[in-house]
Amino acid sequence: MSRWSPRDAQGEPQGLVLFDGVCGFCSRWVRFVINRDPEARFSFLPIQSERGRELAARFGIDPEAPQTNAVIWNGRIYFKSDAALTVLGQLPATRPLALLKSAPRIIRDPAYDLIARNRYRLFGRTETCMVPSANERARLPD
Incomplete structure (x- = not known):
């Protein structure tokens, strides 16, 4: 089993997304999901918070x-x-992309890693976590 294989997280909130709050790409990802998640299934927590x-x-x-x-x-x-x-598989507009999960992780994760390694250079880095709008603030638990 890989270090990054899915594992048990019982007791943690359904739909909680843990993200790098100082990463420009990651903050855009959060806004992308919020704008396409009309049922508010997801909430967001920056890794940099307590x-x-x-x-x-x-x-x-x-x-x-x-x-x-x-x-x-x-x-x-x-x-x-x-x-x-x-x-993406839970959002109405991007649900078909969930089919990509059928491809082996050994093929998918190198593409993810390439973006992750270069995310600050390509998309920027801030010294503080994203500043949420009023709508976004409701989706960021304390």
Whole structure:
């Protein structure tokens, strides 16, 4: 089993997305999901927050240099491409993309890793977590 294989996350909130809050790409991902999630199935927690650091440590994500985002769905936590495709599979506009999960992770994750390694250079990095709008604030638990 890979370090990034899905695993048990019982007791954690359904639809919680753990993300790198200082990453420009990751903040855009959060806004992308919020804008396409009319049922508000997902909430978002920056890894840099106190609770985010706790969850990151619990699930093996280095909060100082996160290599993945994660999502909790149906009592399991998913990482890397599994996380992204799990989220996309729940959004009406992107549901067909969930079919990509049928491709082996060994093929999907290198593409994810390439973007993750270059995300700050390509999309920028901020010194603070994203500043949410009023609508977005409701989706960021304290």
